[in-house]
Amino acid sequence: MSADGSGDKQEQLDPLRDRPEDGPLTTNTGTRVADTDNSLRVGERGPTLLEDFHFREKITHFDHERIPERVVHARGAGAYGVFRPYESLAEFTRADFLQDPERETPVFVRFSTVAGSRGSADTVRDVRGFAVKFYTREGNYDLVGNNMPVFFIQDAIKFPDFVHAVKPEPHNEIPQAQSAHDTFWDFVSLQPESTHMLMWLMSDRALPRSYRMMQGFGVHTFRFVNAEGRGTFVKFHWKPVLGTHSLVWEECQTIAGKDPDFNRRDLWEAIEAGDFPEFELGVQLVPEEDEFRFDFDLLDPTKIIPEETVPVRPVGRMTLNRNPDNFFAETEQVAFHTAHVVPGIDFTNDPLLQGRNFSYLDTQLIRLGGPNFQQLPVNAPVTTVRNNQRDGYGQHRVHPGRAAYSPNSLAGGCPATASEAAGAYVHHQERVDGVKIRRRSESFADHYSQATLFWNSMADWEKEHIVAAFRFELGKVGDRRIRERQVDRLNHVDHALATRVAEGIGVAPPKAPVTENHGRTSPALSLAESPAETIATRRIAVLAADGVDGTDVETLRSALTDGGAIVEVLAPRDGEIRTADGGTLTVDRAMSTMASVLYDAVCVPGGEDSARALGEDGLARHYVAEAFKHGKSIAALGAGVEVLRGLNLPDVRLAEDGDGVVDDLGVVSGTDDGKAATVVAAFADAVAYHRHWARDSDRVPG
CATH class of the missing domain: 2.40.180.10 (Catalase core domain)
Structure with missing residues (x-):
């Protein structure tokens, strides 16, 4: 702690950290415990004795170790x-x-x-x-x-x-x-x-x-x-x-x-x-x-x-x-x-x-x-606390002396108040006049123009998602009057929005707009306006099976990891798989223990035997199809392109021999030998873009 009462938070917390390796098991009062697996009883099959203070303390603490969770923000x-x-x-x-x-x-x-x-x-x-x-x-x-x-x-x-x-x-x-x-x-x-x-x-x-x-x-x-x-x-x-x-x-x-x-x-x-x-x-x-x-x-x-x-x-x-x-x-x-x-x-x-x-x-x-x-340690400030507040539940401080009030003379007037120059908090001076009243200012009465601003500022795909969200949520509402009333509210925002929502939840669309859309936008409100061109910490699944092209996998892992991504090889089984050149490749996880939704992108490397096995594996096919449906980047190298071709991804062109590298709607493919590094570079650019919403994903089964 420094002279001005400040200090490093971690240094402040360090003495409070319990380190079990530093000593034997004890009770809360410090008495060492010889056995914490068996309660004290009369004979091996007799009744438990109330004098077993360790048992009573352990159970009592367990019974009381939950506190009320937050009413909101609980998780x-x-x-x-x-x-x-x-x-x-x-x-x-x-x-x-x-x-x-x-x-x-x-x-x-x-x-x-x-x-x-x-x-x-x-x-x-x-x-x-x-x-x-x-x-x-x-x-x-x-x-x-x-x-x-x-x-x-x-x-x-x-x-x-x-x-x-x-x-x-x-x-x-x-x-x-x-x-x-x-x-x-x-x-x-x-x-x-x-x-x-x-x-x-x-x-x-x-x-x-x-x-x-x-x-x-x-x-x-x-x-x-x-x-x-x-x-x-x-x-x-x-x-x-x-x-x-x-x-x-x-x-x-x-x-x-x-x-x-x-x-x-x-x-x-x-x-x-x-x-x-x-x-x-x-x-x-x-x-x-x-x-x-x-x-x-x-x-x-x-x-x-x-x-x-x-x-x-x-x-x-x-x-x-x-x-x-x-x-x-x-x-x-x-x-x-x-x-x-x-x-x-x-x-x-x-x-x-x-x-x-x-x-x-x-x-x-x-x-x-x-x-x-x-x-409590996590809440304690790093500066020194001095006041006359005493007692109460959870009081950890020991306050010496007789004076717990201000002003006093018995403690030399301490703790004394500070001046603004000495760092005291002083409320901003503001003149306030008015009568006591339960009424809101008329300046709070515009409830729709900024909702319209938000809607106008969305990209087309964001608007699609908003309409779908209203349809899902209101579709769960059993009372039809509530659905109708909310559609009426949306009609104050935008007539087309209200109409599309109404059509999806089975209520009559509004006949005309309440007010004309003002047409203003604020680009900063759209997620489409703030991409970050990085793949750092993005999780990428590489699907592989016996016969995979190990060189492709290493090219993928090396290049993407260098960009800060997290690359995991998933296979039909855990452990090791064979590579096309007779070597072995360690699998990070079995496909069945994970899911494509837990990754930001999916890639299928080359190797004819691996591609054939993955193309016949329903779970592997689901990984790719689901990633496509959710707008994620997908890559395929060499024979791995055949896995994608077998899925009939709508309106996506895949590389043929001699095409080089094809990037279509965030699906990157290349069948030519020696193009792995180029495919991976294009794939990394696609991943940095985050999602590719121009796809016709509705035609892909969910």
Whole structure:
């Protein structure tokens, strides 16, 4: 710990880490234990004795080792890391961690789904939490956000209603982790303010490929305050360095069965492998005098500031470089709170934010057993804590002395308050006048124009996915009146959208638009506008069988691994297979233990015997066909092209002898000898593109 009370978070945590190899098994009071497999009893077959204190302690602790799960954001994954600013932001904020590009601030990040329980799957259609705890020299700052920049409601008083509606229905506790049911759509169809958020939820933003490839947003408009007391409105953005990428809905449903821990496992394995996830922090800054220059209210959490209006300014980078040592102690017990702020960051009068500032603290009190939850190691700041707050559940500190109040003379007036110059937090001064009233500002009343902006900004394939999502979700709604009401809401967004959704769910399409589409777009809203040209950490399945061309496999593995991809050889059986030249090749996994949905791309190398076996293997054929249906890149070399040819992939041209390398809709093929390296290079470019949506995938069986 340094003289100013700051310190490295990992050094702070190290003495608290339990190391079982350092000594023998003991009770909680330190008594050494000789036998933990047999309870104390009268004779070998007699009754157990209550005097067996080790048995009673062990069972009692087990009976009480669960804490209430979070009401929302129950299922999550966490990681430690560091944040470093690019430059000083002293012009806008006095926040210490945003001043010096040479200083790293430790962080803990928790990603999460929202609606489901701890035991639900990772790949459900849902909002994702993106919460960052900065352990700054001035105390902890929590930037508690989501992977979508807006929310369903404008006022926190409606939050219990929203959560009750999206959770499993109370009469039968069904469905788990899904919004596709009557109560959710009943609620949102009666709330026009939810329309913009529904567009995001029905888009591929709700199906992230990875937590490492997911944007984050602070949602609310906050306020920076500089050393002179001048305020600047700010919206926070996290942008993944690997690009923003998503799955497709059919793929998500399959993954939920094949690997329900898909996103959590991906984050953990990437960090363990040294492929540290990185995110760039950006801000949109609005001078206080410009608060009312927009055609929406800056305090409305259902609105964005279009990036064409106020560009996002990159201000720093976060790198996640260490996994937690214990999920419960760290990821489960970490406590975020929107009101954990530091000097230089303040609130606005956003009515949803104001409510969160109360609710987050309230939930931690019951979930973590009382008011001392911030003493838990993962929550403890790196700066020194001194106050007169005493006792309560989970009190870990020993406070000497008689004075637990302020002011006092018995303790020399300590701990004493600090001045603003000495780093004390001072709230931004803002004049507020008005009468007590339960009414929302008229400036919050436009519920559709930004939903239309989102729809207009989508690529054609994104629009197709949104229509399909509405049809799936509303198709699960039993009450026809709810379906009709939601179609009416969509007609305020775009008439063609409402008509297409209506036609898919069996209700009458609206006869005419309510309002004409304003035609505005914001390219930054489309996933198609932000590709990242890299194959780093992409998982690629190489299908092989006895007789595979070992040179092809090594060419694939070498080139793709050099690009940062993760290459795994899958075969009909585990162990080893024969290569065409009489050698052996170690198999990474048996095809039956994995699935194409767990990979970003699929490749079939050459070797006539291998290609013949794979072409007759239904599972191998399914790997390729499913990857094609989901828009993934596919490659085939030499005889491996015949495996693809046997699938009759629609409207795809495959290489013939003498063609060289053919790349058609992300399907890369080459039959000529000596072209393996060229095929692999084209394949890597296709993988970096992420998905190829121009394919006619509807003709491929699901």
